[in-house]
Amino acid sequence: MDLRLYAVTDRSYLNGITLVEAVEMAIKGGATIIQLREKNIGGREFYGLALKVKEVTGLYNIPLIINDRVDVALAVDADGVHVGQEDLPADVVRRMIGPGKILGVSAKTVEEGIKAQRDGADYLGVGAVYSTLTKPESDAIGLERVKMIKEAVDIPVVAIGGITLENAYEVMVKTGVDGLSTVSAVFSGDIEKNARLLIKEIERAFKDRNQSM
Amino acid sequence: MDLRLYAVTDRSYLNGITLVEAVEMAIKGGATIIQLREKNIGGREFYGLALKVKEVTGLYNIPLIINDRVDVALAVDADGVHVGQEDLPADVVRRMIGPGKILGVSAKTVEEGIKAQRDGADYLGVGAVYSTLTKPESDAIGLERVKMIKEAVDIPVVAIGGITLENAYEVMVKTGVDGLSTVSAVFSGDIEKNARLLIKEIERAFKDRNQSM
Numbered sequence: 192m193d194l195r196l197y198a199v200t201d202r203s204y205l206n207g208i209t210l211v212e213a214v215e216m217a218i219k220g221g222a223t224i225i226q227l228r229e230k231n232i233g234g235r236e237f238y239g240l241a242l243k244v245k246e247v248t249g250l251y252n253i254p255l256i257i258n259d260r261v262d263v264a265l266a267v268d269a270d271g272v273h274v275g276q277e278d279l280p281a282d283v284v285r286r287m288i289g290p291g292k293i294l295g296v297s298a299k300t301v302e303e304g305i306k307a308q309r310d311g312a313d314y315l316g317v318g319a320v321y322s323t324l325t326k327p328e329s330d331a332i333g334l335e336r337v338k339m340i341k342e343a344v345d346i347p348v349v350a351i352g353g354i355t356l357e358n359a360y361e362v363m364v365k366t367g368v369d370g371l372s373t374v375s376a377v378f379s380g381d382i383e384k385n386a387r388l389l390i391k392e393i394e395r396a397f398k399d400r401n402q403s404m
Numbered sequence: 405m406d407l408r409l410y411a412v413t414d415r416s417y418l419n420g421i422t423l424v425e426a427v428e429m430a431i432k433g434g435a436t437i438i439q440l441r442e443k444n445i446g447g448r449e450f451y452g453l454a455l456k457v458k459e460v461t462g463l464y465n466i467p468l469i470i471n472d473r474v475d476v477a478l479a480v481d482a483d484g485v486h487v488g489q490e491d492l493p494a495d496v497v498r499r500m501i502g503p504g505k506i507l508g509v510s511a512k513t514v515e516e517g518i519k520a521q522r523d524g525a526d527y528l529g530v531g532a533v534y535s536t537l538t539k540p541e542s543d544a545i546g547l548e549r550v551k552m553i554k555e556a557v558d559i560p561v562v563a564i565g566g567i568t569l570e571n572a573y574e575v576m577v578k579t580g581v582d583g584l585s586t587v588s589a590v591f592s593g594d595i596e597k598n599a600r601l602l603i604k605e606i607e608r609a610f611k612d613r614n615q616s617m
């Protein structure tokens with residue numbers, strides 16, 4: 192499972208292109224895993240979107256993770272599902288999807304991270320690293336906390352929330368996480384270029400981390 | 405499957421009692437099947453509610469149907485799931501829940517009803533019979549259309565939308581449906597009494613229909 196550049200969709204960022212086109216650009220640029228996250232959408236529309244996105248992720252052999260709706264993930268036979276602390280409990284989801292599917296869980300404390308790992312998570316999404324327009328200051332946990340959670344668990348961790356091309360290297364180096372998760376840093380503007388520059392920063396951080404060890 | 409009085413939950417009707425208490429009152433009054441329908445609620449909260457409601461439906465041996473969220477239905481091992489035309493497609497849901505669970509589908513045209521039956525529905529929820537505060541005139545299909553749909557399919561049909569104690573008998577007699585589905589006619593005011601009076605009207609209609617045949 193390659194979590195280095197974990198791109199999360201949001202149709203509100205799309206500028207006259209389809210979600211499938213956007214996802215393909217992200218993959219061409221270097222996204223290593225795709226999460227389909229759509230809020231305020233009926234199950235039928237989510238299912239239809241997921242089927243289409245799966246065609247392109249399948250073509251490039253990139254894992255497709257469905258946010259929140261385990262039923263949609265099962266219905267399209269996605270590669271996995273990602274749940275937050277307000278979604279179905281991780282242990283229940285693991286039982287539903289079986290051992291072969293990827294289970295991601297959001298965590299913003301060490302306790303949540305350890306519990307998620309015990310409940311069967313394959314990776315953690317940890318954040319928000321920084322506050323953003325959609326996530327207020329109170330949701331931001333900072334680099335130090337991300338690092339603490341990463342060190343407390345054995346499963347891989349991606350950092351999420353306020354990631355930009357400018358801070359990507361620093362987040363990777365200062366926290367030791369396995370990858371970065373982002374919506375806007377990939378999907379706003381030139382998607383393929385965004386992904387290409389981000390993955391470069393992430394690879395540079397991996398290299399520097401390895402050398403300093 | 406006894407669909408005579410199909411009570412659909414809505415926590416906004418509750419007046420200082422818990423949903424579990426409300427469901428128990430409905431069952432004591434005569435509700436024959438319960439649908440848990442909660443909008444704008446996270447998966448974890450929905451799951452928690454469903455687990456609690458299942459305890460009481462299980463105690464009285466009344467089927468519990470989960471609205472929309474197939475994953476929640478699977479997670480709590482509910483008796484079935486109900487999907488509308490904007491939810492996951494009925495044939496996909498049937499595949500997910502297997503042959504042993506109840507699948508209900510909303511239909512407001514003959515075509516939707518026939519398709520739902522073909523896709524594996526065990527019953528149809530047909531309406532809105534009448535317009536209501538929450539369903540505008542444009543959603544109301546009237547008694548004649550309900551009757552047409554009932555006659556076009558072989559699976560049982562419950563009428564929904566604008567059902568009251570006052571019109572319950574007429575709806576039953578004029579459409580030939582197998583039961584009535586309602587939120588407010590059961591859950592606003594004295595729940596147990598509402599259910600008791602409604603089931604009486606429904607039974608009276610069944611009796612009169614049988615005699616006139």
Ligand code: NI
Binds near residue numbers: 275277278447
């Ligand atoms: Ni959610």
